[in-house]
Amino acid sequence: MSDVLLDVVDAEFRYARGMAPAASGINLQVRPGDAVGIVGESGSGKTTIGRGLVGSLLPSAGSVLVQGRRWKSVSRRDPVRRTVQMVFQDPYASLNPMLSALATVAEVFRVWDKVSADVATSRAEQVLAEVGLSGEVIRRRPALLSGGQRQRVGIARALACSPQVLVADEPTSALDVSVQANVLNLLLDLKASRGLALVLISHDLSVVDYLTDRALVMLNGEVVEQGETQTLLKNPGHEYTKTLIGSIPGTSLTTAS
Amino acid sequence: MTATTQTPSTTPRRSPHWLRLPHWKFAQRRPRGALALGLALLAVIVLATIFVPMLSPYTATAIAGKPLMAPSWLHWFGTDTAGRDVFVRTWVGGRNDLLMVVLVVLGSSIIGTLVGVVASMSSPLTDSILMRFTDALISFPGMIIVMAIALVFSGVGEIGPFPRGALPAVIAIIAINWASYTRLVRGEALSLRSRDFITAATLLGYSKSRIIARHLLPNLATTVGAYMVVDAIVAVVTIAGMPFIGAGIQPPAPEWGSLMLAGSTVLYSAWWVTVMPGLVVTVYGIALSLIADSLLAEIDGGAR
Numbered sequence: 001m002s003d004v005l006l007d008v009v010d011a012e013f014r015y016a017r018g019m020a021p022a023a024s025g026i027n028l029q030v031r032p033g034d035a036v037g038i039v040g041e042s043g044s045g046k047t048t049i050g051r052g053l054v055g056s057l058l059p060s061a062g063s064v065l066v067q068g069r070r071w072k073s074v075s076r077r078d079p080v081r082r083t084v085q086m087v088f089q090d091p092y093a094s095l096n097p098m099l100s101a102l103a104t105v106a107e108v109f110r111v112w113d114k115v116s117a118d119v120a121t122s123r124a125e126q127v128l129a130e131v132g133l134s135g136e137v138i139r140r141r142p143a144l145l146s147g148g149q150r151q152r153v154g155i156a157r158a159l160a161c162s163p164q165v166l167v168a169d170e171p172t173s174a175l176d177v178s179v180q181a182n183v184l185n186l187l188l189d190l191k192a193s194r195g196l197a198l199v200l201i202s203h204d205l206s207v208v209d210y211l212t213d214r215a216l217v218m219l220n221g222e223v224v225e226q227g228e229t230q231t232l233l234k235n236p237g238h239e240y241t242k243t244l245i246g247s248i249p250g251t252s253l254t255t256a257s
Numbered sequence: 258m259t260a261t262t263q264t265p266s267t268t269p270r271r272s273p274h275w276l277r278l279p280h281w282k283f284a285q286r287r288p289r290g291a292l293a294l295g296l297a298l299l300a301v302i303v304l305a306t307i308f309v310p311m312l313s314p315y316t317a318t319a320i321a322g323k324p325l326m327a328p329s330w331l332h333w334f335g336t337d338t339a340g341r342d343v344f345v346r347t348w349v350g351g352r353n354d355l356l357m358v359v360l361v362v363l364g365s366s367i368i369g370t371l372v373g374v375v376a377s378m379s380s381p382l383t384d385s386i387l388m389r390f391t392d393a394l395i396s397f398p399g400m401i402i403v404m405a406i407a408l409v410f411s412g413v414g415e416i417g418p419f420p421r422g423a424l425p426a427v428i429a430i431i432a433i434n435w436a437s438y439t440r441l442v443r444g445e446a447l448s449l450r451s452r453d454f455i456t457a458a459t460l461l462g463y464s465k466s467r468i469i470a471r472h473l474l475p476n477l478a479t480t481v482g483a484y485m486v487v488d489a490i491v492a493v494v495t496i497a498g499m500p501f502i503g504a505g506i507q508p509p510a511p512e513w514g515s516l517m518l519a520g521s522t523v524l525y526s527a528w529w530v531t532v533m534p535g536l537v538v539t540v541y542g543i544a545l546s547l548i549a550d551s552l553l554a555e556i557d558g559g560a561r
Binding site for chain 2 (some may be wrong): 054055056076077078081082085086089090093094095096097098107108111112121124154157160
């Protein structure tokens, strides 16, 4: 059996029939332990690919296979669904305002593991502790949590499903700079401790550089360049990649080249 | 893409414009104070509807004195054209009205919310069918449907605490009133569905029923609750208006609308027969509008 967790083959994504594709010609394989970055400006199709990877947007052409199966054939309760989970960009909108952090994470165990409320709560406490949340704070609703704490709850909710791939869509863009590093380090730690594969969607090349081994550079819905992150940064082949590198504070196109 | 697909959740949620009442400035500035005052006024009315009929020496249907006696220590709200005590009739009538309002608001909100949530979570075809039916119901003159249904069920007699004519009126009003809840709830639910926490629930494989029960309904509760309070005002006006078209609670059982209607023929000579129950209805309306405004101020995030 192939060890490929996610296999995207010449995929094209459209939001509605008749509309221009939001992303096309996408090829990507994700294996256990991989760290892949998808980088590009707003509107380049990064989030569209992220939605395609987690199965919330089906390809209009080509295919997205999760553990060798098309998303369309994966039912709501199919264990394969647990393979890929998502961490969202906006920690304020990604949590149910009416549920505490503990209830949010415990619900995953209630649904997937069919355990009692006590067992689910106990497991949720463990996962929340893994992302650095414990004590009274986990009984608070999202409105009483900081942005960083909310993003940690979002990560814990995704982890509760025991995924093998975590798709993180701009996980730090809505956070204060001081909190961004904490969340990025948490993702790195979880990748190492759980053997997770990570797909990081970001407009920030320095974040992609910090977290990933491979990267795809997106422009106008197409991949203009892909390869090892370090190679891309040191020897960018496409003009747009050079522009992105030049936009990193403290660098210039000359040094990047 | 990423930056443009999200609506910042920090933006205060604005309640739908048609949910707004003429605002009480006081309620906007001090929503909790307005809520307390509104609840206190409502409590006085509810308690009076319970205890006045129990404690009064008069009954609602018995003759208590001469016809059209002015308000006095003996008859606080005077007597009507038949010599019945208007004070006790006002509170017995209020009890009938409030029981009907509770049924109307609960029935309409439950049916309307369920249909609205189901429409928002259904396929475009099902959603379209449900909403076109809802639109048709809203656009049809409501009073005609109410009259027709009330007349069809006019044979229904007294049931439990409800006098003759009360339950047909309740059924008739619910039959048209749920549609406004459906419109409100579907719009709110569609807005919630686009939020990431609903996407996350879908990705986690939660069932539709779980998403509705745990994620949609609790987040709709405040909006629906505020609308229920607004609707309680509209409902009492509708119920009080029914005697004017020959529907609703049948005499001699009292009801706010029929009390005012009975006094309209002697308005200039015996104003109290109409004005006293009217004042109680006004206080009821003020109480509920204070409560509704304070809830709306909460929905708006206290931004105003």
